[in-house]
């Protein structure tokens with residue numbers, strides 16, 4: 030496909046998303062109907078769709094509307110590319126711009142345009158929570174997120190992992206957020222086929238998540254529970270950080286933990302999977318990686334940003350509080366409860382923990398809010414001592 034034909038495909042897919050289809054499904058459905066598109070085409074089209082979705086409100090303003098065409102034209106304008114060079118109508122390129130579209134594309138734009146790319150109902154709340162970093166974070170959230178790996182210290186070290194990745198043509202650089210973190214350069218898209226990945230030397234994990242796990246004290250022989258384990262990212266990181274600890278994983282949804290035994294085997298670590306509703310008790314450390322808005326990861330899942338509602342956020346805040354209350358009872362006297370979210374919102378983070386401390390009177394040992402300004406996702410971690 031030509032570069033312009035890829036934009037035309039992105040326009041089709043964006044129109045489907047505008048009718049309510051979830052981005053991943055719209056991309057898959059498009060690919061099924063266009064078998065001629067190769068993997069490089071599909072990757073480029075996906076990038077265009079996600080680039081637009083991250084900046085949807087500003088692209089709509091710059092292009093003059095919410096349709097796929099105007100969004101893509103608006104994005105090109107924001108990126109400093111003349112949309113007329115793509116909208117040529119030649120071959121499979123998008124049709125040429127109409128006079129009306131051309132006029133919309135020359136309307137002046139406001140200065141603080143990055144602030145538009147938050148949901149309207151959430152902007153003031155984020156501005157208050159992020160304070161003087163609000164503008165810089167708004168801008169950072171409009172860019173593609175880097176791909177990060179966690180080096181599995183149970184099997185290798187950073188230098189060896191970098192060398193192993195290089196053999197498969199994948200560039201990797203140490204990242205300052207965590208001792209285990211690598212940021213990928215050239216070849217990042219091939220990571221799941223690389224020997225370093227299939228041999229369990231590295232796992233995909235955001236750098237801020239890695240830094241949060243690294244801040245959790247964990248010692249040999251301790252009993253540790255990852256209470257909201259999902260796919261097991263945190264449990265595996267804890268097991269790699271301290272292979273002599275006894276790590277258990279639990280989730281309300283057993284299906285989410287389905288791949289965990291295979292992932293643990295690949296990593297050469299042990300994680301015991303508990304049945305939903307039977308997490309065990311008396312743990313030295315319980316980690317709650319709570320269901321949340323995901324606002325810190327919206328660079329990776331930008332359509333989730335536009336789907337979140339105030340009502341859903343309120344439900345999540347209540348659920349987080351309930352989960353924390355249940356998790357508290359699983360911690361042995363003198364043990365630790367660690368709360369994490371991939372959110373940028375105080376209501377899910379600092380304010381949630383302040384409320385918990387008020388209700389239960391345990392000691393808040395530390396808390397840290399990560400933002401994309403340090404490279405990784407928005408992420409929050411708080412440690413509580415019982």
Ligand SMILES: C[S@@+](CC[C@H](N)C(=O)[O-])C[C@H]1O[C@@H](n2cnc3c(N)ncnc32)[C@H](O)[C@@H]1O
Pocket residue numbers: 256257258259260261262263264279280281282285318319320321352
């Ligand atoms: C943020 S995700 C966890 C991600 C995971 N820790 C990882 O690193 O891959 C939150 C998880 O909480 C689980 N969950 C939701 N409600 C729960 C509950 N009441 N008790 C336990 N787990 C719950 C969800 O099924 C989901 O897998």
